[in-house]
Structure formats: structure tokens, C-alpha cells
Amino acid sequence: MNQIRRKRSDRRPLGRLLSWASDRSVSREDEGDRKAPSPEAGGGGELDLGWGRVRSFLHKLGSETANGKINLCHCDLTATDLLELGTLLRYVPLLEDLNLSWNDLIGGSLGAVTSHFDHVNRLSALKLSGCRLRPQDVDALGNALSCLPSLHVLDLSWNAALGGGGLRGLVGKLQPSLTQLHLVSCELTAADGASLGGTLSSLPGLSVLDLSCNPHLMDGLGELSSALSHTTSLGALRLQGVGLTLGGLNALGEALQSTPSLRLLDLSRNKGLSGHLPLLCAHLSHLSLLETLDLHLSGLTRSDVHALVQVLPSLISLTDLNVSSNQEAGHALHALIPALPLTHMKSLPLNNCELSGESYTALALAVPYLHRVDVSWCKVAGGRLSLLLDALQPAALQELRLSSCELTTNDARHLASACRGGVLSSLTVLNLSYNGSVGADGWSALLAAGGLGSLEELDLSLRPFTSAGCSDWLPALLGALPRLAALRRLGLQRWTTGDKEKLRLEHALKKRNVLLEMDAEEAKEIQHEE
Numbered sequence: 001m002n003q004i005r006r007k008r009s010d011r012r013p014l015g016r017l018l019s020w021a022s023d024r025s026v027s028r029e030d031e032g033d034r035k036a037p038s039p040e041a042g043g044g045g046e047l048d049l050g051w052g053r054v055r056s057f058l059h060k061l062g063s064e065t066a067n068g069k070i071n072l073c074h075c076d077l078t079a080t081d082l083l084e085l086g087t088l089l090r091y092v093p094l095l096e097d098l099n100l101s102w103n104d105l106i107g108g109s110l111g112a113v114t115s116h117f118d119h120v121n122r123l124s125a126l127k128l129s130g131c132r133l134r135p136q137d138v139d140a141l142g143n144a145l146s147c148l149p150s151l152h153v154l155d156l157s158w159n160a161a162l163g164g165g166g167l168r169g170l171v172g173k174l175q176p177s178l179t180q181l182h183l184v185s186c187e188l189t190a191a192d193g194a195s196l197g198g199t200l201s202s203l204p205g206l207s208v209l210d211l212s213c214n215p216h217l218m219d220g221l222g223e224l225s226s227a228l229s230h231t232t233s234l235g236a237l238r239l240q241g242v243g244l245t246l247g248g249l250n251a252l253g254e255a256l257q258s259t260p261s262l263r264l265l266d267l268s269r270n271k272g273l274s275g276h277l278p279l280l281c282a283h284l285s286h287l288s289l290l291e292t293l294d295l296h297l298s299g300l301t302r303s304d305v306h307a308l309v310q311v312l313p314s315l316i317s318l319t320d321l322n323v324s325s326n327q328e329a330g331h332a333l334h335a336l337i338p339a340l341p342l343t344h345m346k347s348l349p350l351n352n353c354e355l356s357g358e359s360y361t362a363l364a365l366a367v368p369y370l371h372r373v374d375v376s377w378c379k380v381a382g383g384r385l386s387l388l389l390d391a392l393q394p395a396a397l398q399e400l401r402l403s404s405c406e407l408t409t410n411d412a413r414h415l416a417s418a419c420r421g422g423v424l425s426s427l428t429v430l431n432l433s434y435n436g437s438v439g440a441d442g443w444s445a446l447l448a449a450g451g452l453g454s455l456e457e458l459d460l461s462l463r464p465f466t467s468a469g470c471s472d473w474l475p476a477l478l479g480a481l482p483r484l485a486a487l488r489r490l491g492l493q494r495w496t497t498g499d500k501e502k503l504r505l506e507h508a509l510k511k512r513n514v515l516l517e518m519d520a521e522e523a524k525e526i527q528h529e530e
Contacts, residue, residue, distance in 0.1 A: 050091030057088060068096035072103065073127075079109035086112045090119040097125040101155070107132035111140035117147040125153035129182070133159040138169035145173050155182040163187030163214070171199045178203050184238075185213035193217045197227035206231045212240035212266065221248035229258035237262060240294070241269035249276055253283035262287050266294040268322065274299030278307035285314035292320040296349070300326035305336055312339040320347040324374065327352065333359040337366050345369050351376040351401065360384065364391040374401040376431070382406030386414040395426040403459075404434035412442030419451035426454050433461040433491060440472035447476040450483055458484070459491035461517070470495040474505070481508050491517045 058064050061075045070092070072085075077100065089095070098120070100106065100113075110133060117123070126148070128141075133156065145151065154174070156162060163186050174181070181203075188196075188211065200206065209231070211217060217224075221242065228234065237259070244252070249272060256262065265287070267273060273280075277300060284290070293315070300323060312318070318341055323329055330353035337359070340348070348366055355363070355378045367373060367388050375381050381388075382405050412432075418424050430452070432438075443460065452458075462468060470477075474497060481487070490509075495518065497505070509516060 050088070054088050054091050057084060065092070068094055069099075070095060070097070071099045073099045073101045075103060076105065077103035078105045079112065082106050082109050083112040086116040089113070089116040093119060093122070095120045095123055097127075098123060099125075099127040100131060101127045102130040104130065104132045107137060107161075108134045110137035114140045114144035117144040121147055122150050123148050124150050126151060127153070127155040129155050129157040129159070129184070131159060132161070134161050135166045135169065138162060138166050140169075142169040142173040145170075145175055149175060149177060151175050151177055153180040153182075154178060155180075157182045157184035157186065157210070160185075160187045163189055163192055163216075165191070167192045167195060171195050172202070174199055174203060176202060176204065179205050179233075180208040181206065182208075182210045183214070184210055187216065188214040189216050190218050193221055194223040197224035200224070200227040201230040203231060205233050207233050208236040208238075209234060210236075210238040211242060212238045213242075215241055215243045217242040218245050218248060222251045225251040225255035228255040232258065233261055234259045235261055236264040238264070238266040239270070240266050244270040244272035246272065246276060246279075249273070249279055253280045256280075256283045257286050260286060261289060263289055263317075264292040264294075265290060266292075268294045268296045268298060271299045273304070275301050275303065277304035281307040281311045284311045288314065289317050290315050291317050292322075293318065294320075294322040295326070296322045297325040300329040302328060302332040305329045305332040309336050309339045312336070312341075316341055317344065319344050321345070322347070322349050323353070324349040325352045327354040330354040330359055330378070331356045334362040337362040340366060342366055342369050347372045349374040350378065351403075353378060355380050361387065364388055367391040368393045368396070371397065372399040372401075373397060374399070375405065376401050376403035377405070379404075379406045381411075382437070383408050383411065385411040389414050389418045389423070392418065392423045394422050397424060398426055399429040400424070400427060401429070401431040402435070403431050404463075407432065407435040407438050409437075409439040409442035412438045412446045416445040416449035419446070419449040422451055425451055427452060428454055428486070429457045430455060431457070431459045433459045433493075434463045436462050436466060436468060443470075443473040444476040447473065447480040450480070452480075452484060454486055455484055456486050457489045457491075458487065459489075459517075460495070461491045462494035464494070467494050467496055470497055471501060474501055478504060478508055481512075487512070487514055489515045489517070493517055493519055 054065065058070070058072075061072060061077070061081070063070070063072050063075055065071075075081075077085075110128070110131075131137075138161070162183065167183075167186075167188065183196075193211075221239075221244070225248070228237075239252075242248075244267065256265075267280075273295065277295075284293075305323075321340065323333070323336075330350070333350065333353065333355065337348075342365065345366055346369070348363075348370055349372065350359075350363065351374045353359075355375065357380055360375075360378070360380045363375070364387050368391050373388065375388075381402060385402070385405075385407060415424075424430075470492065505516070
């Protein structure tokens, strides 16, 4: 019964399975689809009729297909639906992208679709993340991959059954055409990593490999890393939270010498890096094309930062460096910032780094080139925000996050001055939450300044378990709303207001598709269509 339950009231019961002959309730739109050949059908009476059936099936699920894609993500698919879909694949021979992700009732039934893959041999992207796949599903998929010679993207993330040996059904069966393989949070073990490494040699064109959030992968990275020497086209390697050990780190460092085309390397959330980053830095110098290096939440020490400083001159293409949430590193970043290729830098998040005064001052050297600045939870910014604002280039910054920085009323006034000067005219995100020390005069000055026409998100929320009235500066907010034409989200949590003021705010947002975030007793989400 779990296989045929429905979560959507507009879904039909089991009786609709293959009931095309008895189903006489086809809409006029679907009748039109039967008469008009689709690009997928390619003409022909049977295919034209089949195309109408495909559209009718997808319509019942609240989805549709266009440009060679079928997206049934989050559609509450059942085994019955999967069987029905399988019989329809013959009518979409030009299908290129099939997304069945986040349908947790289809586990154990994937073979109902894969047995028909010979009809869609042009499929280039198959996404099955979060489907509770079982070992028999993986076996069925592996047996069907030979029918997909053009498959470039395979996403099996968030399927725990792939770990502990479940991955064996794919080993040796992945097609040489594959360019992206995503296995995020599949509970892969060291043995799984070793077996996966054994098949990477057959994927010479692999450009994206994502094994993040598999904390037990650990030493399996030894054989896996050595296999990376065969993936010379690898451009993105994501190993976030894989439980890197000292042995795995050494093996990974050696493998990086064989991946000169690497542009993105994500090693974040690996506490094993703490104090051992110098072992890896010795190999990073070979990555002259590296653009993004993510090391956030890895327990970096001052010695790790100093080792990174030594290799930065070799990373001439670096544009994004994430060392956020490494608190001890905040006291050594003043040496790192000048070593960056500043004219290329776009993002350097330093939130939750406990920046020292010296490191905060050094950040002003990079700010003129950055598109995103995040120093949230760095108390050193309070009372000194002008140091960064004065270094900004006009219309360059897109995101500014200053949450919990102990900003002062004068800091808000400096922000207002920057707005009037056009420095923040391209800003899309401004997060000033958890800064209750800013007075009403500061908020009023900022909101009345203008110059934020591109702003999409504005967050002025207070800390949890606190509250304050916003009556003194609410008129400035109401007056600013007409100038904030792009605004889509407004955070005002923990601010209190009277009933009349609340009504005025609701009226101001009535015809705006704006998400207003306030405490439940103060306001609700307002999303009215114009």
C-alpha cells in the first residue's frame, strides 16, 4: 500500500496505469498536443499519439517536458508511476535529461524504467538523488548503462544503499562518455572508495567528481586518489566532509600533480586538515588553473595559513578562497591577504574567523576587487566599518554580509553615505542581522539614503530571545520600499510593531512578491500576485 499512496489530492489512483484506451478525459490541450508533432516525437502517427500520452502523464503529476527534458523531481512518484513512465520512454527518443530525484517511494522499482533505456540512447543526464535506491536498483542501473552511450551526468547522491558494497553494481559499467559523477552522502566506506578508484581509469573525460559528505570514506582515498592520475580532464573535485586522514591527505597531494586542469577543489569540513595543510600545499603549486579553493570549517591553524601563503603566488588563476569558520586562522590572515592575486579575486568569505585588527585592516586591500564580502560574527568590524566601505569601488560589490558584527549607529550612517555615493548600487544581498546596537537614527539614515535599487534581500533581524520596537524607523522603511523595486525578501524578526503599523507594512507589500520574515505573532509571509 505504501507504493500506491498519494500525497497530492489531484493525483489519480492505480487505475490510471496504462489506461490510455479507457481514458476519455483528455483535455483539449492534450488533444492539440496529439495533433502537433513535438521535437521529441520527430513526426509519425504513433509517435504523435504517444507524445500526447506523455504530456497527459506528466500533466497529472504537475510536471511537463520541453527541450528534451523530463523533470519529475519532488513529484511523489510511486512504483506504479515508474512502470508507467518506462512504457512511455519509447515516445521520447530524443530525451536528453531525466530527473527523478527526491521521490523516496521508487526505491526497489528502478528496473521498471531502466529496462526501457534502449529507447532513449541519447540521454545525457540522469539524476536519481534522494530516491532511497536499493542494491537491486543499482544493479538494474548498472546493467542498463550500456544502452546510454551518450550519458555525461550521473547523480546518485543521498542514496545510503550505495555504501557498504552497494556501489559494486556500477563498478566497471560506467560509460567512457561520463563527465560528471555525483555521489554525495551515500555512506561510502573505505572499501567503496577503493572499488570506485578501480573504475575511474575507464573515465578519461571525467570533469566533475563529487564525493562530499561521506565521512567514512577516509583511507579509501588512497586507491581512489591514485586513480585520479587517469582523469587528466578533471576540473572540479569535491571532498567536503570525507573524514580526511593523514594517509589520505598524502595520497591526495600526490594525485593532484596529475590533475593540472583542476579549477575547483573543495576540502571543507575536514578536521584532518588541521595542522597538516603544509603536506598538501607542497602539491598545490601544480594547479595553475585553480580558481576556487574551499577550506572552510577545517580547523586551520596559523601554521596552515602560513603554508598557504607560500603557495599562493603559484595559484595565479585563483578567484575564490574560502577560509571561513577557522577561528584560529583569523589571527594570521593579515599575511595571507597581500599574497592573493588580488586583481582576480571575487570572493573571500572571512565570517566567523575571529579576525584580528591587523587582519581586518589587511582585508581593505582586497575589498576593491571582491564581489562578495562576508565578515559576519567578526566583532572587530564594529565601529570600524568605514575602513572597508571607503575601499569599495563603485557598483562592484554584489553581496555584503555583516551579521553579528556589533555595528554602531555611526556604522549605519557610513553605510548610508556609501549608498548615496552609488558605491552599493549593484548590491543584491545586504545582511545586517543581529546588530541590535544600531540605534533608530542609524536605521532611518540607511533606509532613507536610497542607492539600493538592485537589492533583493535585506535582513535587519535581531538575535533570538531579544526584541525591540521599530516604530521610530518604520516610516523610513515604508518610504524606501518604492525605491527597492527588486526586493524579494525582508527579514525583520524580533522587531515589534503596533497593529496599525503592521497594517501599513502589509499594505505596502500587498502587490509586491516579497517574503516578509517576522515572528509569528507579528507578521506572516506576504506573497500576493500582482
